[in-house]
Amino acid sequence: MEGIVTVVILLLVNLSVIVILNEMIQTNPGLQDGIFIIKRSVFIGPTHYQLWSWENIFIVLMVIFDVGVVYWRLIRRYHQMQLRHIIGELHYIANGHFDHRIPFTLKGDTQRVVTSVNSLVDSVIASIDEERRIEKSKDELITNVSHDLRTPLTSIIGYLGLIEDHQYHSEEEILKYTNTAFSKAKQMKSLVDDLFVYTKMRQTDTPLSIATLDVDQMMEQLAASFELEAGEKGMSISVETPDEPVHIEADAEKLGRVFNNLISNALKYGEGGKHIALRVNPVSDDEVVISVENDGQKIPRAALGQVFERFYRVEESRSKATGGTGLGLAIAQSIVSLHGGYIYVTSDDELTRFVIHLPVKNGVKIKNQQVKPTH
Numbered sequence: 001m002e003g004i005v006t007v008v009i010l011l012l013v014n015l016s017v018i019v020i021l022n023e024m025i026q027t028n029p030g031l032q033d034g035i036f037i038i039k040r041s042v043f044i045g046p047t048h049y050q051l052w053s054w055e056n057i058f059i060v061l062m063v064i065f066d067v068g069v070v071y072w073r074l075i076r077r078y079h080q081m082q083l084r085h086i087i088g089e090l091h092y093i094a095n096g097h098f099d100h101r102i103p104f105t106l107k108g109d110t111q112r113v114v115t116s117v118n119s120l121v122d123s124v125i126a127s128i129d130e131e132r133r134i135e136k137s138k139d140e141l142i143t144n145v146s147h148d149l150r151t152p153l154t155s156i157i158g159y160l161g162l163i164e165d166h167q168y169h170s171e172e173e174i175l176k177y178t179n180t181a182f183s184k185a186k187q188m189k190s191l192v193d194d195l196f197v198y199t200k201m202r203q204t205d206t207p208l209s210i211a212t213l214d215v216d217q218m219m220e221q222l223a224a225s226f227e228l229e230a231g232e233k234g235m236s237i238s239v240e241t242p243d244e245p246v247h248i249e250a251d252a253e254k255l256g257r258v259f260n261n262l263i264s265n266a267l268k269y270g271e272g273g274k275h276i277a278l279r280v281n282p283v284s285d286d287e288v289v290i291s292v293e294n295d296g297q298k299i300p301r302a303a304l305g306q307v308f309e310r311f312y313r314v315e316e317s318r319s320k321a322t323g324g325t326g327l328g329l330a331i332a333q334s335i336v337s338l339h340g341g342y343i344y345v346t347s348d349d350e351l352t353r354f355v356i357h358l359p360v361k362n363g364v365k366i367k368n369q370q371v372k373p374t375h
Ligand code: ADP
Pocket: 261, 265, 266, 267, 269, 270, 294, 297, 298, 299, 307, 312, 313, 314, 315, 317, 318, 323, 324, 325, 326, 327, 328, 329, 330, 352
């Protein structure tokens, strides 16, 4: 339609130009002479065929002009149609069809628009999914926390209720009740404390107080501080470091928390084990690997991928009176990743190893080579 209308308009324009030019030539003898001279001077062949009559010139120019205008109008209309199509697709997506993408391939800039729109939709969907995941994980966090707080709180209320209702026979019994309530209250406090640290460490902008740290010295101090407890459980702790001192830039207090947790886990869960080893291994100029190993009961294969999840406790640990919150390893993982490193675990009948890769320089992030936990 657009093409036909354009052609009709152009024909009318051509006709009016012809009429105007004709009129001008008829009424202007000077112009006629000029045209005559040009006509005589432009010819081809031995027969002096005169190429140029003014009608010829005019017709050639007009045809070129007309074809140009028709082409330009049609191309413009075609682009408009493509744009309308794209807008239609956009409305379709905006109406909730988020798994739809603009399917057609076009040429040039329009294709770039289509590609950009499709990738924009992809990233919007990805961030909506991420938002939903975070929302869901917050709900789970609240459910877990309320469950874990309710259990000791019920005991506390129960025991204090017995005292309040004078349901005791001796002072000894009161002491027993208050003792239980006290230990349950401490359990609640440790959960709240862990939770506080966990949420703090999850924030990627948590400030670290970075200083140069002597890793060997730190491990020796940690081993010394656990020696007594290990001795009571019939276990020993050894430290293996290279001859050269190993230094890294890190937050000593936060890293200390990580290793404290790993060593106390080794003592708590390494049932039947005899030995805990802390190993320091500078694998390159940029990276140090520190591992905490213990023998004794292994972590079941199915649990290996989950021990770093918050509130996750291997089934057997739940039933035992180890008193954990299931947040220790989640905190350890967050602290290690705040330092730009990564942590993983391997466990078999002989050994359970928690391995930490840390960058030597602060601000450097190490590429995680450990894709899946191994058994
Ligand atoms: P918590 O110690 O509070 O339960 P963690 O996050 O520190 O929580 O540990 C999660 C679970 O991983 C523990 O409940 C335990 O079952 C398991 N685990 C951790 N360290 C070891 C270990 N060295 N040997 C065996 N199991 C372990």
